[in-house]
Amino acid sequence: MPVSATNWADEVDGEDQPQSFTDANGITTTIEYKTNEDGKKVKVTRRTQKKLIHDVVNKAAAARKKWPKFGKEKGKPAGPDSATTNVGDNIKLKLSSTGQIVQEVDEKHEAMKQQLQNKKILCRICKGDHFTTKCPYKDSLGMEDAGSSSTPAAEEAAPEEQQPGGKYVAPHMRAGAAGPKDRDSMREKRDEQPTLRVTNLSEDVTEADVSELFSRFGHMSRVFLARDRETNICKGFAFVSFTMREDAQRALEAIDGRGYDNLILRVEWAK
Amino acid sequence: MPSSLSLQGKLRGERPILLQGHERSLTQIKYNREGDLLFSVSKDHVVNVWFSHNGERLGTYDGHVGAVWTVDVNSTSTLLVSGSADNTAKLWDVSNGKCLKSWEFNTAVRCVKFSEDNKRVLLVTEPRMGYPATLQIFHVENGLTESVSSEPLADFHPEGSKITVAAWGPLDKYIVVGRENGSVALMDPETGKYISTNTVHELTLTDLQMSADRTYFITASKDKSAKIVETESLEVLKTYITDTPLNSAAIMPKVQEFVVVGGGQEAMDVTRTSSRQGKFECRFWHKILEEEVGRVRGHFGPINTIAIHPDGRSFASGGEDGYVRVHHFDDDFFSFKFQI
Numbered sequence: 296m297p298v299s300a301t302n303w304a305d306e307v308d309g310e311d312q313p314q315s316f317t318d319a320n321g322i323t324t325t326i327e328y329k330t331n332e333d334g335k336k337v338k339v340t341r342r343t344q345k346k347l348i349h350d351v352v353n354k355a356a357a358a359r360k361k362w363p364k365f366g367k368e369k370g371k372p373a374g375p376d377s378a379t380t381n382v383g384d385n386i387k388l389k390l391s392s393t394g395q396i397v398q399e400v401d402e403k404h405e406a407m408k409q410q411l412q413n414k415k416i417l418c419r420i421c422k423g424d425h426f427t428t429k430c431p432y433k434d435s436l437g438m439e440d441a442g443s444s445s446t447p448a449a450e451e452a453a454p455e456e457q458q459p460g461g462k463y464v465a466p467h468m469r470a471g472a473a474g475p476k477d478r479d480s481m482r483e484k485r486d487e488q489p490t491l492r493v494t495n496l497s498e499d500v501t502e503a504d505v506s507e508l509f510s511r512f513g514h515m516s517r518v519f520l521a522r523d524r525e526t527n528i529c530k531g532f533a534f535v536s537f538t539m540r541e542d543a544q545r546a547l548e549a550i551d552g553r554g555y556d557n558l559i560l561r562v563e564w565a566k
Numbered sequence: 567m568p569s570s571l572s573l574q575g576k577l578r579g580e581r582p583i584l585l586q587g588h589e590r591s592l593t594q595i596k597y598n599r600e601g602d603l604l605f606s607v608s609k610d611h612v613v614n615v616w617f618s619h620n621g622e623r624l625g626t627y628d629g630h631v632g633a634v635w636t637v638d639v640n641s642t643s644t645l646l647v648s649g650s651a652d653n654t655a656k657l658w659d660v661s662n663g664k665c666l667k668s669w670e671f672n673t674a675v676r677c678v679k680f681s682e683d684n685k686r687v688l689l690v691t692e693p694r695m696g697y698p699a700t701l702q703i704f705h706v707e708n709g710l711t712e713s714v715s716s717e718p719l720a721d722f723h724p725e726g727s728k729i730t731v732a733a734w735g736p737l738d739k740y741i742v743v744g745r746e747n748g749s750v751a752l753m754d755p756e757t758g759k760y761i762s763t764n765t766v767h768e769l770t771l772t773d774l775q776m777s778a779d780r781t782y783f784i785t786a787s788k789d790k791s792a793k794i795v796e797t798e799s800l801e802v803l804k805t806y807i808t809d810t811p812l813n814s815a816a817i818m819p820k821v822q823e824f825v826v827v828g829g830g831q832e833a834m835d836v837t838r839t840s841s842r843q844g845k846f847e848c849r850f851w852h853k854i855l856e857e858e859v860g861r862v863r864g865h866f867g868p869i870n871t872i873a874i875h876p877d878g879r880s881f882a883s884g885g886e887d888g889y890v891r892v893h894h895f896d897d898d899f900f901s902f903k904f905q906i
Contacts, residue, residue, distance in 0.1 A: 355643065356602035359624075360617070365663035366626030367612075373622070380621035383582040383864060383891060388850070390860040390898065392905035 321345070419549075488516055489543035490565040494532040496520075497556035505533045508550065513542025534565055582864060583621035585882075585890035587614040592884025593635050594871045598643040601876040603660075605646065606890050609633035613648050615660070618875060618882070621892055627658045629665045636677050640684040645709045647687050649675025655689050657709055667714040669704065672697040677731055680706075681738045682780070686719065688741060688755075690729050698723050701732065701741070703755065722758030730771050735797050736780040742797060744771030744785055750800055764800035766793050772829075773814040773871070784825055786815035792827045794853070804856055810845040814871045820878035821900060823853045828883055830868030848872060848883050852904055859904065864891050 314326040327339045352360075364371050419427040493505065502520045509515055517536040520529055537543035551562040588608035595606045597618060604618040613627035613634055632652030639646050639660060646658040651674040657667040669689070677690035685707040693699040702718040727747035735742050740761065741753040748767030751760045767787035776783045782803060786792045792815040794804040806815075812829035830846040846868055850860040867886030874881040880894040 352602065353600045356600040359602060359643065359661075362624060362661050364623075364625050365661075366628055368623050368625045375620050375622040379585065379587045379623050380616075381584040381586060383584045385581045386862055386864050386893075388860050388862050388893070388895065388899060390850070390902045392857075392859065 488536040488538070489540040490517075490534055490536040491543055491547055491562050492532065492534055492565040493550070494561045494563075495558050496529055496531050496533060496560065497558050498528050498531070499556060500529045500533075502533075505535060508555070509535050509537075509546050512537070512546035512549065514538045582894075583892040585614070585616055585621055585623070585892065586888070587616070587623055587626070588612065588888050588890075590633075591867065591886040591888055592870050592890060593633065594637050595873045595882055595884045595890055596637055596639060597873050597875055597882075598639045598660075599641045599876060600643070603639070603643060604873070604882055604890070604892070605637050605639055606884060607634035607637045607648060608884075608888065611650070611652075613637060613646070613658070615646075616890075616892075618880065618892060625663045627656075627663045627665070629656055629668070630654070632674070635675060638678045638680050638687070640680045640706075641682075642684065645680075645684075645706060647678045647680065647689075647706070649678040649689060651675075657687075657706060657714060659710060666709050667706075667716075669716065671700070671702075673699075677729070679733055681734045682736070683738060686738070686755075688732060688734065690732050690743075693728060699728055700724075701729060701743075701753070701758065720755070720758060722753075724753070724758065724760070726760075731774040731785075733774050733776050733783065734780070735776075740797070742774065742776075742783060744774045746770045748787060748789065750774070750785060750795055752797075752800065762800055764795070764802075766795055766800075766802050767791065769811075772812060773816075775816050777817050778819045778876075784815045784817050786812040786827060786829070788812070790829075792825065792851075794825070804853065806851045806856060806858075808845075808849060808858075813869055814883075816872045816874045816881070817853065818874050818878050818881075819876055821895075822878065822902065824859065825851050825853045826872050826874060826881060827851065828869030828872045830865075830886075832868070846885065848881070855904065855906070857904070859902075862893060865889065 313328070315323060317323045322342055322344045325341045325343070327341075328336055329339060331337050368376075418425050418430045491509075496505070500520065502518055505520055506515065506518050509518070514537065515535055516538050518533065519535075520533040521531070522528065523530055535543075535546070537546065547562045547564070550560055553560050585606065588606065588610050590609035592606060592608045595604060597604055602618055603624065604616045606614045606616065611630045611632060611634060613630070615624045615627070616622065617624055627646065627648065630648065630650040630652055632650045634648050634650045636649040637646065643660050645666070646660050647655060648658065649655045653671050653674060655669045655671070655675045655678055656665050658665055671689075671691045673692045673694040675689055676692050677688075679688050681687065685705065687704050687706050689702045689704065691697075691700045691702070701722045701724055703720040704715065704718050706714055724743070727745040727749065729743045729745055731744040733742050734740075735752065738755065741755050743751050743753055745751065747765065748769055748771060749763050749765040750771070751763040753760055766785060767789050769788035771785050771787050773786040774783055780797060782794055782796045784792055784794050788811040790808050790811055792806040792808070792812055793802050794817075795802055806825065806827060808827060808829070810829050810831060812827050814829065815825060815827040818824040818826065826848050828848045846865040847861040847863045848869060849858055850862070851858050862883075865883065865885035865887055867888075869883050869885050871884040872881065880892060882890055882892045884890045
């Protein structure tokens with residue numbers, strides 16, 4: 296049976312014709328149908344507005360615009376060539392009457408320099424001016440003290456610079472760096488609870504051990520120890536969520552790099 | 567005339583246009599009188615010409631075999647003259663890139679300038695290998711129709727410190743020269759004798775650009791300052807002191823009473839410090855009040871040359887980094903009023 300022209304399938308096909316109409320505001324809407332790379336039909340709607348910009352130019356300059364290109368550009372079509380002409384980043388010229396063109400970045404840089412100049416070596420345990428490893432109270436005070444000393448200074452100064460044989464601390468993690476503050480605040484927004492990731496735990500560690508280790512820094516909302524599903528032994532890492540960010544920060548500073556069950560713990564902000 | 571290029575609207579007042587037609591550091595850039603063309607020369611032997619409104623390259627003037635130090639265009643944009651380290655200066659047809667004349671010298675050509683009446687061109691050659699510095703004037707009128715003389719109208723051997731920059735004074739009555747010892751001098755174009763001199767800078771002059779009416783000019787110097795000097799008396803009118811050696815200074819002819827200066831630490835020292843310390847910015851100073859009003863960064867090498875569009879709506883800078891950056895000013899710039 297011959298298919299008539301009024302077949303419904305044909306009517307659908309008829310829709311595939313590109314449409315174009317202009318509204319009262321001079322905005323032209325063009326609707327096109329095309330097949331994308333997945334073989335699916337997509338509808339493309341474009342709204343364009345043509346604006347004619349009149350520019351008054353010198354007669355001689357207008358004549359020069361029609362000059363054919365020459366030299367290395369000979370035969371090239373009109374219009375800028377991306378090989379030689381590009382658009383740079385938007386650099387705004389900010390004009391000011393104060394006569395002080397201050398460069399805040401430079402200032403920050405200088406401030407940092409100043410800060411580092413006055414920086415002294417500070418022991419994590421007794422706050423004396425020596426390296427933590429050289430602390431005379433290392434054995435007597437040890438971890439207990441680090442936990443209990445909840446002075447704000449502990450939060451600010453992790454005296455890690457230049458520690459001989461000590462572990463590497465990324466520049467943005469070092470005390471005094473402007474970085475971690477902003478980064479942490481960003482993280483805080485992402486998940487409300489400040490969570491620490493503790494790695495390099497030994498196999499024998501239990502949840503209770505982890506709680507005990509961190510409980511001295513403040514109230515914890517959650518302790519999660521990753522265990523092997525079958526053997527039920529520790530997989531070597533845990534997550535600890537604190538209710539207070541400051542507590543978490545102190546815990547991070549105190550526990551990170553500490554020995555625990557013959558292994559050196561690594562504590563960082565959970566990602 | 568309706569603007570045919572869609573890029574133009576996109577570019578105007580927004581983002582700078584980067585012209586990447588050179589492989590080595592820029593030595594000079596220059597707008598023609600209407601400002602629609604921008605000529606750039608660099609150490610890579612090529613002379614480029616661009617449409618300043620959209621950064622389209624119109625063409626190149628090929629023929630030099632050495633670093634091109636200097637370029638100038640006449641006021642009708644028909645003739646172009648360029649001076650090079652290959653010991654030649656060449657006269658070009660602006661419209662098609664044809665070399666009309668090549669003058670040979672004993673040493674490199676450091677400065678070329680058309681006279682105000684377009685009839686003459688002055689050329690400054692370097693003292694090198696026993697040859698003294700010369701300042702020569704050639705007749706180039708009707709360069710497009712008649713053959714141009716190989717013999718100079720005048721060939722001077724200026725005494726004293728080496729001339730680094732030169733320009734014609736008002737009505738071609740004088741030649742103003744800037745010298746290596748930081749002095750500026752007026753020279754009589756007929757006799758080649760100095761009429762008067764004035765030491766305005768402590769170190770060598772790097773740039774000298776005339777105001778629109780040539781009654782005063784701006785100088786840039788390695789002593790980190792730029793000065794506006796009156797042509798007739800060589801008296802310093804204004805001083806702009808910066809914190810970096812300056813390579814170029816230009817006077818904004820319209821819109822705002824500004825001057826633009828640029829420079830940066832010596833190219834050889836660049837690798838020793840960060841780009842922020844290099845101070846590779848174009849600095850805008852209020853011409854009359856001698857206050858800095860703004861900066862435009864972007865180059866990652868010292869700025870060697872600055873030119874301002876004759877209508878004051880855009881400016882261009884060429885740097886040691888091989889880029890020419892064309893900035894079109896935005897609306898804030900035109901409405902800006904300096905608060906005292």
